[in-house]
Amino acid sequence: WNAAASGLGADGIVESLVRYSKYDVPGNIQADVRDYVSRFGRLKLRQGAAGELLLTSDDPLLMLEVSRNRKLRPLIREEIDQYTVRVDSGLRGHVKKALVDIGYPAEDLAGYVDGAGLSLHLLPAMRSAGQPFSLRHYQQDAVEVFHARGSVHGGSGVIVLPCGAGKTLVGMGVMEKLQTNTLILTTNTVAVRQWMDELHDKTSLDPAEIGEYT
Structure with a gap:
């Protein structure tokens, strides 16, 4: 799911496993990978117009299933419609952890509040040795x-x-x-x-x- 969150699809993950594995990758493992990846992003966390945290899905049956789950239910504050529920914005991490445990990790598109500004830049040379410096x-x-x-x-x-x-x-x-x-x-x-x-x-x-x- 971390790979899926980084933009990798099931085909790319399986291809990498097959390429670098010492032994043949069993078909059931490849099927599991495809199943797990297909679950990522079916639920999404978004920010509402008033700044509230919303959990949404295009699949009303999936939304009904997860919203009734005992791990997520205590974190839901309001059922808006069959596609959307409002969850506790102060427990965002708990919501994401609960969804991982349920087996449907959310794609987090809620964004973040900007922090206090701090101007800084990487130096072209290290202060300690004076040697040129840049990121690889x-x-x-x-x-x-x-x-x-x-x-x-x-x-x-x-x-x-x-x-x-x-x-x-x-x-x-x-x-x-x-x-x-x-x-x-x-x-x-x-x-x-x-x-x-x-x-x-x-x-x-x-x-x-x-x-x-x-």
């Missing part, structure tokens, strides 16, 4: 896919790259795209300091603009 092509590609030209299709997701491939740099590239205050959560204090060092070394941010909460 695959890092820039990851930034563009994540940002999705600022449309409702972008702004969230998981960046998957091998260890040492520069996921931190991708994150800084996204920050440059968004030009907004950013909360960076890490698993430990060491990682916090590494982020702070990288931001100071490779962006135009002043140390006073980088806060730490540990």
Whole structure:
């Protein structure tokens, strides 16, 4: 479903599995992939005219099925019609998790509220060593896919790259795209300091603009 959310279709996923698998991919696995991918996006999260969070579907029977499910039912605030229900906007993540558990992950087209602006750009050379610096092509590609030209299709997701491939740099590239205050959560204090060092070394941010909460 993450692959489907990134724009990959069932044929592309199966083709990749067949190409890179050491052994033949069983037919039932290929059928499962096609079934799972077909479920993505049949439900959509959208923003209503008054800013409310709506769950919609072109299939009234599917909407009836999921709206009666015990995992989603407590999160529904109003049944608008057979195609639309209003869900709790403060529990958006819970709604999406419930739909994944049910087996029909929603395509999230609700967008996001703009954060406070913060002007920054990536430096052409690192402060520490003075060496030229720029994102590699695959890092820039990851930034563009994540940002999705600022449309409702972008702004969230998981960046998957091998260890040492520069996921931190991708994150800084996204920050440059968004030009907004950013909360960076890490698993430990060491990682916090590494982020702070990288931001100071490779962006135009002043140390006073980088806060730490540990």
